[in-house]
Amino acid sequence: MERIHEMKTGEKVRSVKLADLEREWVRMPRRRKLKDGYAKQWQSVLRRLAEYVVRRNPKAVDVSDVTRQVAQGFMEAESERGIGAQTWNVTLKMLRSAFKYLLPAGAVNPFYGMVTKETDTVFRRPFTPEELKAILDVAKDDDFIRPIIITGMCTAMRRGDCCLLKWKDVDLARRFITVKTAKTGQTISIPIFPLLLDELSSLPKSKLDLPGGKELVFPEQAAMYEENPDGITWRVKKVLAVALGEAGGLRLQAGVGLPEVTEEDVRGRGHDFIAGLPESEKKRRMLAVFDAYMDGKKMREIVTVAGVSKGSVSGYLNEIEGAVGCRIVRGRPAGGSLTAALKSDDSLLRVKRTGSKRRASVRDFHSFRVTWVTLDSPGE
Numbered sequence: 365m366e367r368i369h370e371m372k373t374g375e376k377v378r379s380v381k382l383a384d385l386e387r388e389w390v391r392m393p394r395r396r397k398l399k400d401g402y403a404k405q406w407q408s409v410l411r412r413l414a415e416y417v418v419r420r421n422p423k424a425v426d427v428s429d430v431t432r433q434v435a436q437g438f439m440e441a442e443s444e445r446g447i448g449a450q451t452w453n454v455t456l457k458m459l460r461s462a463f464k465y466l467l468p469a470g471a472v473n474p475f476y477g478m479v480t481k482e483t484d485t486v487f488r489r490p491f492t493p494e495e496l497k498a499i500l501d502v503a504k505d506d507d508f509i510r511p512i513i514i515t516g517m518c519t520a521m522r523r524g525d526c527c528l529l530k531w532k533d534v535d536l537a538r539r540f541i542t543v544k545t546a547k548t549g550q551t552i553s554i555p556i557f558p559l560l561l562d563e564l565s566s567l568p569k570s571k572l573d574l575p576g577g578k579e580l581v582f583p584e585q586a587a588m589y590e591e592n593p594d595g596i597t598w599r600v601k602k603v604l605a606v607a608l609g610e611a612g613g614l615r616l617q618a619g620v621g622l623p624e625v626t627e628e629d630v631r632g633r634g635h636d637f638i639a640g641l642p643e644s645e646k647k648r649r650m651l652a653v654f655d656a657y658m659d660g661k662k663m664r665e666i667v668t669v670a671g672v673s674k675g676s677v678s679g680y681l682n683e684i685e686g687a688v689g690c691r692i693v694r695g696r697p698a699g700g701s702l703t704a705a706l707k708s709d710d711s712l713l714r715v716k717r718t719g720s721k722r723r724a725s726v727r728d729f730h731s732f733r734v735t736w737v738t739l740d741s742p743g744e
Contacts, residue, residue, distance in 0.1 A: 382427060432477065434474065452480075487726070491727075495607065496517065501607070511563055514560055514563045530579055531581055532579075541553070567581070588675045591676050594683065604728070629690070653680045713728065
């Protein structure tokens, strides 16, 4: 068959090894350059697939060794991990496309023929004017996340576009932001509402001395977004949880009680959680932060050792604490943690989704986009 293929096409049959699946997928021709976060997400899926195939068939070497039965089994394993129908469908689409390109000519694509799942679409909920006011009240003293929240609230830009906003795209005199969005590549012009104008005009000049400060509007936030975008998400969630709780007549406490365990147990739980994360730069940094913190190092030392910002240190420790279910961060009353509070009862921000173990987010940073098109200018 290989010789016939070579005689007909003049090319040798291309055989991609399972061990090279991630690398070859990155090399596939595309219209737009791969974003690091997007690439890491799907490389993680491909890595799990390769490991699953070898577990099912230790003799498997090439992508052509992936049978339809094995492909179906992998997708079922993904469902058992708790992914929703929409994520399942997107994963299936990506794998179909990848194997179509990476398989030898004439080989059967094992992901063809699988039926997509019916999705239970959950839409983001817009914020009411009262909720927007509550959000601003809670964030008013947080100089780190307040500028990003106000930018998202007043422009409907995505999280990354807000964090990475450049001064060259901001015209304070004409009160317009003209930016090329990272996701779609479209150039859009957005009026600068009074609320955002006040925020941009009041930024301290000292920010210009930070790395990238003369180019970036929010250099500290941009650094966290590049290092650990989940840190931005977490900071926004904290504000939303407290603000929406108060707007609804509730008072979300600083945390819920977490059990205190021995230092040895804390280290063990933390290391087990980090070891279970996919291999990435984030995993390396998180381990460095956790070990330095557990060794009793101060914030300045941790930042130097791990090579991350102060905000990322806080974000990593909170993420680990919420995952392991015991007290890690020192100095909190009663061992409380907002991470644990949101994990135990996050009904303010998420809802149950049919056919998925994971809840769907309905109140998050993206909700500012929904709000922007349903309300008048939040700056007026």
